[in-house]
Amino acid sequence: MDSQRSFLVIALAIVSFFLWQEWQKDYGPQPAVATQQVSSTVSGSANNGSSASMLMDSPDTPAVANSTPNIDQNRRIKVSTDVFELEIDSRGGDIVSVKLPEHNLTKDSNTPYVLMRQLPGFEYVAQSGLIARDGPDRTERPLYQVEKTQYQAQGTEPLVVPLRLTHNGMQIEKRFTFTPGQYDVRVEYFIVNNSDEIKTVQPYQHLLQNIDSGESASMFMPIYRGAAFGSGEERYKKYNFEDMQKTNLSVSTQAGWVAMLEHYFVAAWIPDSAATNQLYSRIHGTNKGVIGALGTAIDIDPGQSASITATFYAGPKVQDELAKLANGLDLTVDYGFLWFISQLLFWLLTKIQLFVSNWGLAIICITLIVKGAMFPLTKIQYESMAKMRNLKPKIEELQARYKDDKQKMGPAMMELYRKEKVNPMGGCLPMLIQMPIFLALYWVFVESIELRHAPFMLWITDLSTKDPYYVLPVLFGLSMFMMQKLTPMQVTDPLQQKLMMWMPVAFSVFFFWFPSGLVLYWLVSNLISLGQMLYIYRGMEKKGLHTRKT
Template sequence: MNSPRSILFIAFLVVSFFLFQTWMVDTAPGTQAPSNTTSTSTTSNSDSTVPEPQGSVPGDSSVPDGDSPVAKTNTGQLVEVKTDVLDIVIDAKGGDIVSAKLLEFAQSLDSEQRFQLLQREPGNLYIAQSGLIGPDGIDSSGGRAEFSVEKTEYVMENGTLEVPLTYQKADGTVVKKIFSFKQGQYDVGVRYEILNNANEAQQLQFYGQLQQTMTAGEGGSMIMPTYFGAAYSHDDDKFEKYDFEDMQDQRLNVSTQTGWVSMLEHYFVSAWIPTQQQDNRLFSRVADNSQAIIGVIYPMEQINAGETAVIESTIYLGPKDQDSMAALVENLDLTVDYGFLWWLAQPIFKLLQFLQSLVLNWGLAIILTTVVVKAALFPLTKAQYVSMAKMRMLQPKMTAMRERYGSDRQKMSQAMMKLYKEEKVNPLGGCLPMLLQLPIFLALYWVLLESVELRHSEFVFWIQDLSTKDPYYILPILMGASMFLMQKLQPTPTADPMQQKLFQYMPVIFTVFFLWFPSGLVLYWLVSNLITIAQMLIIYKGLEKKGINVRGK
């Protein structure tokens, strides 16, 4: 999950909301509310190279210092590649991806500018590097291979596209670095074809790494907590966040046959996905105290004289689309971070996705999802209200017992347990349904917060982006009014005056909090309140027909 403060804040809101609902029933007149990863090691950041005896990964010498511009000597010929969803720039020096725009996503609402995922700007570096290191590699800390290119512009026309870069070593060995693209896909194939024309065997290793300025992104706020940093997956851990502070404290060094490394921001992800049938090594380091680097190194490859070897990997540059990422590699879809409730949130998201496919509007899908969830929870809601009503009916008897037994707590407790048994009342019946509902509501919160599908998705009229706050604050005000109406359905309680005032101000407090919430979340909460009001009226009517005085009238 995200920061503890954010988790506690959201949990506070949800728990407060449930307590608010419970209190309205329970405090009516006459009621008195009763990982071990052995393959992981760390090293000091003072070591400037990744702990690999056969060679070091380049990076430090090519990283610009602080806010200084990128040196021209570090830039080769630039190759622009356009598909239907990607517009990327490849630097022929090293064959790194130094820019990536996502053509299906605007930088901001109604903007013509496309969302920029990767970039190489002064003071803001975020690039995807790859190369060949080792005794006979073509990349090192001292310099990168300068590839020759056939063209400087490529445009996809027939559903697939390959962009070749070629480098020839002094010994005659030919290295081709080929980028492969497919229509509608954000995963890019990176393939090395090495023809060893030397007279002896050559040894080299593939590496892929993501490099980002640590101060370039945002981590959200307490009201809308989002993660900005690195993450990885390996044999013993499906998904592990690895923020920049952790990266500065200790370096990653994990041997694994499965997994990937990535950089995350709210709705988007870049990830190196190695082949999954060999012992790869995940690593990290911090360069120049400002550049976070996380990557993967393949095992040493030996290519005999006259032979050709092919080394492949994949780089994903795109939105957190769960279906696409899950199809690409195991556990990459977990970058859509639902925290410890992922097992519950994922089915809820599938329901939301299915309903959207029917109504073609994410706002309507949120409404329908809320209806389905509240309908599924209705038996629990009814049990909660019925239990509270029965507890209220026992209040006169409980008051008499208090007067009878006075300060003898043991006899009082025994008498109350006997009374509960005779009347077939569970004293926890009002709280248990609330606790069972809490994980579902928290999971719904994270689904609506994390889903890239809501980004720049309109609902109706003034709501043009469900992922941002209501520009006119209409939904939060309506939500507050619905809480006030729920309160009014109960008579004024004869409870402690301070407690009474606190809960009277609850609708106002929640309205203020929700002014900055994404409108999709506020819409969900408003609909949930309206359904709760309808359920309250239905349950009350049924109980009153049975002669149970629900509201103390």
């Protein structure tokens, strides 16, 4: 081994490559796949069985809005709360528009973030209804009667928006209940059977969205759009539009949930947790993805009533709130395969932020804590590198002695390491152990809504976006260069020397487009490493070990 420093830099490059791969996999442009048109028409024949397992096999499936929606503003019911500007279409009682006034579209704009919308050429809506033999949504979306078209939440009292319908001898009320300060909406059906025969209905809820939004994605600007679901067997599983185009989802589960994801936001249906639900997906028309849940059919005797409840969520990915709604829904904050480390680090980061009241300062504090906890490994790493440097003359002597006999050189080198009590991998393994921590923190900084538009100080006004003046990436490159100076290259190959020399520049440029919160973490980490290196080397020099090239 000519230089452990070269190994460490290569390892760092490998980590960055994996970050690139992971980002491209989740957020990058996906290859075009020929869509499979799946029929969404509803047969007029009765389905007396109407079990959840018949969803994909029966023509009696939930009705979906027309491919080209008839946008009638006169049918819109507008609801305003402190967290919502929402619109409900009285045709079917669909949620066709959701704006989030507490989350601006950009840092400096006053335009609320638009999560769901129904426009010519693009739809992202939440539909729900009742099918089976007597369900009003079995053949077409019913037109509900409404008391008024404007609702405004007042104070801390829940806001109730009722939609009413008389259908086939039944009185049906579809009720939306909004709670101030909360992004979850209670959606209930109250059904009274006024006829002289048993009525059978079956609830469903699904989300519909155009596959092609007209937006582009890149490695540096994540615009992930796709579905996900949770069941008794899998708490969280992505099911993107490409998956929908290949296979219709069909999962029977107790409780469960379905969702459509964006980078920091999610829309989800959480059906009745006490029921057995059939989770499903399909492609509507040629360019719309649907994911939903079909509940269990219920019979309502003459003169009797029934109620059906589901929860709709549309808002930011706040982990604590999502975890309360459904098992695994908080995992839509996708920290990847190291989620268990990321969640622990995020918990620690939020606790620190409560004290310092600044997410940038919280990042600096958590970096100090992580680097402090890793100091024993860092000490082993740098001591091992210094010992290897002290052995360099003896290693060169062995290389000269056995330059024509590679088979003898290997055992001779191992005997030298054993005699001098030096582990040639001692400087590399600690670095490899620390890599999962860096990767986990990376996903915390990229995925956590709390860092969106969070200011630090001076010119850093949004830790979730790149440094507008590239100051942090440049400072990072300088810190990396200083670390190289403290641990000089021992390689003699000119190409490798040039590669090492230009590595800080390459990483600085690479970090130009990374979130400034992540670059801040790595810059502070490098500065702490520099201090640790000076402290460790000073102690080793007192013991007579050379820590630098002379």
